[in-house]
Amino acid sequence: MTEPLEKFFEFLRFASISTDPEYAKDVRNCADWLVSHLQGIGLKTELHETAGHPLVVARNEHVEGKKTVLIYGHYDVQPVDPVELWDSPPFEPEIRDGKIWARGSTDNKGQMFAHICGVEEMLKRDGELPVNLIFLFEGEEEVGSQNLKPFLEQHKDELACDIIAVSDTGMVAQGVPTMGYGLRGIAACEVILKGPSGDLHSGVYGGAVANPATAVAQLVATLHEEYGKVAVEGFYDHVRPLEEWEREMWAKVPNTSDDDIRQQTGAAEVYGEAGYSSAERLWARPTAEVNGIGGGYQGEGTKTVLPAEAFAKLTFRLVPDQDPADIMQKVKSHLERHLPAGVEMELEIGHDGKAYYCDPHSPYGQAAQRALKQAFGADPVLIREGGSIPIIQDMKEILGVDTLMLGLALPDCQIHAPNENFYVENFEAGIRLNQELLRQIGSSEN
Amino acid sequence: MTEPLEKFFEFLRFASISTDPEYAKDVRNCADWLVSHLQGIGLKTELHETAGHPLVVARNEHVEGKKTVLIYGHYDVQPVDPVELWDSPPFEPEIRDGKIWARGSTDNKGQMFAHICGVEEMLKRDGELPVNLIFLFEGEEEVGSQNLKPFLEQHKDELACDIIAVSDTGMVAQGVPTMGYGLRGIAACEVILKGPSGDLHSGVYGGAVANPATAVAQLVATLHEEYGKVAVEGFYDHVRPLEEWEREMWAKVPNTSDDDIRQQTGAAEVYGEAGYSSAERLWARPTAEVNGIGGGYQGEGTKTVLPAEAFAKLTFRLVPDQDPADIMQKVKSHLERHLPAGVEMELEIGHDGKAYYCDPHSPYGQAAQRALKQAFGADPVLIREGGSIPIIQDMKEILGVDTLMLGLALPDCQIHAPNENFYVENFEAGIRLNQELLRQIGSSEN
Numbered sequence: 105m106t107e108p109l110e111k112f113f114e115f116l117r118f119a120s121i122s123t124d125p126e127y128a129k130d131v132r133n134c135a136d137w138l139v140s141h142l143q144g145i146g147l148k149t150e151l152h153e154t155a156g157h158p159l160v161v162a163r164n165e166h167v168e169g170k171k172t173v174l175i176y177g178h179y180d181v182q183p184v185d186p187v188e189l190w191d192s193p194p195f196e197p198e199i200r201d202g203k204i205w206a207r208g209s210t211d212n213k214g215q216m217f218a219h220i221c222g223v224e225e226m227l228k229r230d231g232e233l234p235v236n237l238i239f240l241f242e243g244e245e246e247v248g249s250q251n252l253k254p255f256l257e258q259h260k261d262e263l264a265c266d267i268i269a270v271s272d273t274g275m276v277a278q279g280v281p282t283m284g285y286g287l288r289g290i291a292a293c294e295v296i297l298k299g300p301s302g303d304l305h306s307g308v309y310g311g312a313v314a315n316p317a318t319a320v321a322q323l324v325a326t327l328h329e330e331y332g333k334v335a336v337e338g339f340y341d342h343v344r345p346l347e348e349w350e351r352e353m354w355a356k357v358p359n360t361s362d363d364d365i366r367q368q369t370g371a372a373e374v375y376g377e378a379g380y381s382s383a384e385r386l387w388a389r390p391t392a393e394v395n396g397i398g399g400g401y402q403g404e405g406t407k408t409v410l411p412a413e414a415f416a417k418l419t420f421r422l423v424p425d426q427d428p429a430d431i432m433q434k435v436k437s438h439l440e441r442h443l444p445a446g447v448e449m450e451l452e453i454g455h456d457g458k459a460y461y462c463d464p465h466s467p468y469g470q471a472a473q474r475a476l477k478q479a480f481g482a483d484p485v486l487i488r489e490g491g492s493i494p495i496i497q498d499m500k501e502i503l504g505v506d507t508l509m510l511g512l513a514l515p516d517c518q519i520h521a522p523n524e525n526f527y528v529e530n531f532e533a534g535i536r537l538n539q540e541l542l543r544q545i546g547s548s549e550n
Numbered sequence: 551m552t553e554p555l556e557k558f559f560e561f562l563r564f565a566s567i568s569t570d571p572e573y574a575k576d577v578r579n580c581a582d583w584l585v586s587h588l589q590g591i592g593l594k595t596e597l598h599e600t601a602g603h604p605l606v607v608a609r610n611e612h613v614e615g616k617k618t619v620l621i622y623g624h625y626d627v628q629p630v631d632p633v634e635l636w637d638s639p640p641f642e643p644e645i646r647d648g649k650i651w652a653r654g655s656t657d658n659k660g661q662m663f664a665h666i667c668g669v670e671e672m673l674k675r676d677g678e679l680p681v682n683l684i685f686l687f688e689g690e691e692e693v694g695s696q697n698l699k700p701f702l703e704q705h706k707d708e709l710a711c712d713i714i715a716v717s718d719t720g721m722v723a724q725g726v727p728t729m730g731y732g733l734r735g736i737a738a739c740e741v742i743l744k745g746p747s748g749d750l751h752s753g754v755y756g757g758a759v760a761n762p763a764t765a766v767a768q769l770v771a772t773l774h775e776e777y778g779k780v781a782v783e784g785f786y787d788h789v790r791p792l793e794e795w796e797r798e799m800w801a802k803v804p805n806t807s808d809d810d811i812r813q814q815t816g817a818a819e820v821y822g823e824a825g826y827s828s829a830e831r832l833w834a835r836p837t838a839e840v841n842g843i844g845g846g847y848q849g850e851g852t853k854t855v856l857p858a859e860a861f862a863k864l865t866f867r868l869v870p871d872q873d874p875a876d877i878m879q880k881v882k883s884h885l886e887r888h889l890p891a892g893v894e895m896e897l898e899i900g901h902d903g904k905a906y907y908c909d910p911h912s913p914y915g916q917a918a919q920r921a922l923k924q925a926f927g928a929d930p931v932l933i934r935e936g937g938s939i940p941i942i943q944d945m946k947e948i949l950g951v952d953t954l955m956l957g958l959a960l961p962d963c964q965i966h967a968p969n970e971n972f973y974v975e976n977f978e979a980g981i982r983l984n985q986e987l988l989r990q991i992g993s994s995e996n
Contacts, residue, residue, distance in 0.1 A: 301816025370747025
């Protein structure tokens with residue numbers, strides 16, 4: 105086994121499950137090991153205590169005039185339940201069929217350790233890096249990164265940089281280098297409709313007072329026109345249209361055809377806004393989703409209750425240039441205007457976050473594409489993603505800097521599930537990618 | 551204390567809670583006491599074992615040529631929790647403010663024991679009854695009367711009768727004798743909509759596959775036009791229109807104004823089909839009610855899930871002459887026709903029961919009205935009820951006989967709740983009512 109792989113296996117053996125207090129010591133040991141490893145390869149490394157698990161920050165000798173690159177990663181992992189479904193123990197990594205099998209092998213220890221190995225190789229070979237480097241590794245990504253934002257605010261000056269790189273997203277297929285340049289934003293709310301003061305017998309009172317479970321269905325049904333098009337007035341006002349190059353690019357991205365979506369989701373058919381492909385619907389079009397609906401009897405069989413209240417939990421996925429506060433105001437007006445008679449509405453506004461977009465044709469974007477091409481020997485595809493990654497938006501807002509998303513996670517890598525795995529090939533490509541990236545950024549014309 | 555009251559208190563002291571196995575012995579002791587009491591007043595009485603709690607059947611010496619009346623009641627009671635809310639112990643009856651306070655005082659021991667006392671007085675005074683009498687008392691009404699139907703079927707011949715009387719419904723207000731002549735029927739089903747094979751991340755896949763929680767809302771919203779009018783095609787085809795006398799009668803029934811309904815339900819406003827009063831909506835118009843709706847995340851806050859499935863539990867309250875099977879067929883067609891794209895539907899058909907209607911102007915109906923007027927010294931009101939009482943439909947179907955519903959339960963009697971109570975005045979009126987009823991039926995011109 106190569107030395108990078110041996111060290112990687114050491115890293116994987118820590119059961120650094122951040123959500124479970126029983127593993128707090130393992131998380132701590134993992135952070136300590138990381139500090140010692142980073143110091144060992146020649147980086148000035150500090151462990152920062154937080155209200156939760158510690159952060160690790162490492163940097164090379166910074167030189168005036170060089171570009172500064174911040175590389176973010178996380179050393180904490182998801183729980184392993186149901187552990188009986190694993191083919192080999194989750195914290196005893198092994199290689200089978202060209203893949204490394206272990207919890208965290210892809211998410212995110214593998215992807216972040218490839219960057220560490222790249223830096224180590226470069227330092228060994230060249231004695232220096234082509235950039236000023238900051239590694240920022242947290243231990244709480246899987247539990248919401250709650251202590252990262254305050255840390256960024258408190259250490260804004262020390263973390264000042266020109267560009268950020270993160271390898272914590274997906275690669276569309278094996279051998280297809282992938283650069284992410286956009287994420288959808290989000291705006292969440294919960295609608296609660298109230299009718300009678302307590303649950304009533306639906307025989308005794310049904311027909312003479314409004315039923316909140318019926319009303320919540322009627323209200324939710326006003327949110328869409330046909331095929332998922334959102335009916336909230338003004339919802340699409342600020343949606344940035346897809347550019348022609350994006351449609352052309354995405355049409356060639358593997359694993360995003362209607363057949364692929366059917367296979368991935370198990371849905372009998374795809375369903376969405378007319379005039380858009382599945383990739384376009386997922387990455388560039390906003391949605392209104394019901395994440396939860398409830399009211400009345402939830403058990404087996406029948407109970408003839410007319411419920412006192414009912415709810416719908418809604419999230420709106422947003423795209424550039426929708427503003428979450430503006431959207432929530434429009435949603436609120438819509439819900440008020442369409443509120444069925446006979447019930448009262450409470451609206452709880454939840455969290456939100458802007459959509460993220462970073463021009464892939466910027467000098468740094470082009471540098472990243474060249475690095476991907478070098479590392480994988482193939483032209484990269486440029487994609488957006490449908491989900492939200494709040495820390496990327498946080499870093500944009502606090503540090504004022506864009507993030508290059510250079511994901512190495514394959515569709516079948518089983519993150520958050522049993523039998524998580526990472527191709528050895530991708531680990532090695534990641535090591536090359538890191539070095540090419542630092543080189544390309546170091547020499548880019550920004 | 552009068553002798554009837556003393557005996558009534560003995561009856562109330564049994565904690566005959568049918569749902570709780572811990573009280574099985576009390577239920578049994580209560581049945582045994584009842585047998586012995588009925589024998590004591592001169593009735594031929596039998597205890598019938600069932601798969602659950604026993605039934606008690608008693609009868610006088612039957613004479614050819616006399617009308618046969620079956621009086622149904624139940625000696626089991628609801629649980630007493632939360633017992634700390636009772637002002638006096640639930641199984642130590644006492645009289646305060648003209649009311650008897652105890653579990654079962656109204657539901658149903660008080661109402662059925664008034665009938666027993668009426669019969670006792672008549673037998674003592676006259677040595678015989680003007681009718682052939684069958685008392686049928688069960689111990690499982692509060693747990694669904696599961697063993698009554700098979701008993702009726704097995705003992706159909708011995709239970710043959712001309713008319714049935716039940717005092718287990720409501721009186722609209724104190725001093726207002728009330729005869730019920732109708733109940734709504736029911737047809738139940740559960741709609742389950744299925745989309746993806748498992749829950750999805752609503753960021754990653756939202757917009758490209760249908761969301762079953764959204765779809766269930768859209769489907770449920772097709773069930774109604776405005777203000778509760780049911781939109782299922784043909785739903786009203788066989789609805790018997792209200793008769794003019796009913797509308798006139800109901801307009802005068804106390805405790806059914808819009809204000810009353812608001813107060814009873816705590817709803818901010820009444821809501822229902824245009825052109826009908828609240829009483830008419832409850833008693834003579836069919837409904838489609840959502841008894842439960844659910845899908846996706848049900849906990850606190852937000853979880854960005856696109857659920858694999860969602861459900862709606864529906865019941866349709868039916869009126870004469872709607873047929874439950876016909877209605878369910880129409881509902882099924884409606885749901886299939888309006889099923890949103892992108893999801894698959896499973897429809898589970900539940901229980902049903904026809905609406906009950908017994909002409910109040912029939913000779914027996916008129917006899918009952920005369921008896922109510924005599925017993926209370928006031929003209930009775932004629933009402934229907936919004937709920938369903940399956941045993942009344944069962945008796946109609948198996949014995950082929952109508953039921954006179956002569957309820958003595960007042961709106962504030964707290965059945966099924968702490969501090970259940972029964973006016974001494976109503977107990978006494980019930981004793982008179984029984985005797986008048988038997989007399990009127992005995993001499994009616996059927």
